[in-house]
Amino acid sequence: MLLGAVIRHGEVAVRISEVEAYLGPLDPASHAFRGPGGRAAVMFGPPGRLYVYLSYGIHHCLNVVCSPDGVASAVLLRGGEVIAGKEIAQQRRGLRVPARRLASGPGNLGQALGAELSDSGALLTLGSQPLRPAAELWSLEPAETPTPWAVTTRIGISKNADAPWRFIIPSDPTVSGRRH
Template sequence: MPIDFLQAADIVAPQLLGCVLSHAGVSVRISEVEAYLGAEDAAAHTFRGKTPRNAAMFGPGGHMYVYLSYGIHRAGNIVCGPEGIGQGVLLRAGEVVSGAKIAQRRRGSKIPFSRLAQGPGNFGKTLGLELSDNHASIYGPSFLISERTQEPEWVCGPRVGISKNTEAPLRFWIPNDPTVSGLRGYPKV
């Protein structure tokens, strides 16, 4: 069943686990994500309202929000919810399932395979995200999301790398997956 990206980010987030996102010659099976819930979530880029930087997050769902993180990395979210809501799912980690040579070239030859797309900035670099990908549809022409064939086991817990709303259980990941970026010991909710 296709994912309805007009749903809230915390509903969509676990549905993305096991899906494959393809872009610029590389395909990554998503293993870890975080939901950001707009105006009700102090950690969301959209918490304080719409700006030129975060405008893509205000919809509609099913598009990319690509931004510069720490002035260095290009990170990506898949926008969720109806237009005007400001929610999205941060792509935190995944496994390269095609285009490994391209991914290795982008990340460096000494990076272990399981770490190519580990962490939001590395995920973005592996996929070749550019700021010009902001607002692009995940259904083409430059991105393509493939539905998962079966639902993987997943767990959730607090998000990582943020300073606000830190205890919200809005990080979702596939347990024991070597590509997941950190803090693996939370129970399934």
């Protein structure tokens, strides 16, 4: 369960409020649909790694690879709340952006965390980080307590659009888009 978990890159940390699952050759909406030869090769690899892709030539979107080695799947991080490194995130996103929008939406979340294409394939350290985290270090800390959640269909895709594979924390103001 990624909802409520905290992803950290250097000094910036985000508590995840919205995710979407993408599978492999069975899911036409997935980048892994066409096999392990393309940009989504990391989705076929071992779990606990980042898959980063460039969306519309502008936005760096973050996924967590979740399936065993050899099986393709990843979870797109679509939104969350910046809980550490707010000044850095604010600087990256622009000073006019309200706090709750700093990491709301997949492109915004990637920008707040300073994700780049070269981060694709990076290993996510499990658990909390040392006091002074290395700028290039990624980590993922599971939620401490269970979180109320809801399911919806995915957003922004045309293929396999009916699959109910989007998961949100309904009460969280950092969820992007519709809440049903």
